[in-house]
Amino acid sequence: MPLRLAKASVAAAVLAVALAGCTSSTSLVSKRTQGYEIPEAALQQIRVGQSQQLVTLVLGSPQSTNTFGDRTAWYYVETKVNQTAFGLTMVEERTVLAVYFDKNGKVIERAVYGLADGKVVNIETRRTPSFGQDATFIDAILSSI
Incomplete structure (x- = not known):
């Protein structure tokens, strides 16, 4: 009888451990958040006429900048993703804060863009053919001898 009780206890423990690994799919x-976290309070502080130094103080350094003509743009990108336990990453939400400055370094405009505002860009996968032969490192050494 004690052997039977021990077997039942071991079986119950194994079953408990196995069931502990089975959790709801949401835990997987x-x-x-990737990139910057852009708090709403920080967005409210950025106003027309403020300096680049004040924007840096409130938001930090921009992730990307762009200069066109006498205007400069600073971009802060926040991406909220869901990542599965298997490594699959799905973008849930993307917010891009663009702060535009005039030539004097003062804010002239602030814009917030979402995922719907983006455009898909197809990346060209074709390669330009080259004439001749692609030589490996070993081929280059042997051909020089």
Whole structure:
């Protein structure tokens, strides 16, 4: 009888451990933010006429900048993703804050763009053919001898 009780206890423990690994599917997905976290309070502080130094103080350094003509743009990108336990990453939301400055470094405009405002760009995968032979490192050494 004690052997039978021990077997039942071991079986119950194995079953408990096996069931502990079976959790709901939501625990297999983690939510995280890539890039900047743009708080609403920080957005409210950026106004027309403010200096680049004040924008840096409130938001930090921009992730990307662009200069066209006498205007400069600073971009802050926040991407909220869901990542599965298997490494699959799905973009849930993307927000791009663009702060535009005049030639004097003062804010002239602030714009917030979402995922719907983006455009898909097809990346060209074809290669330009080159004439001749692609030589490996070993081929180059042997051909020089």
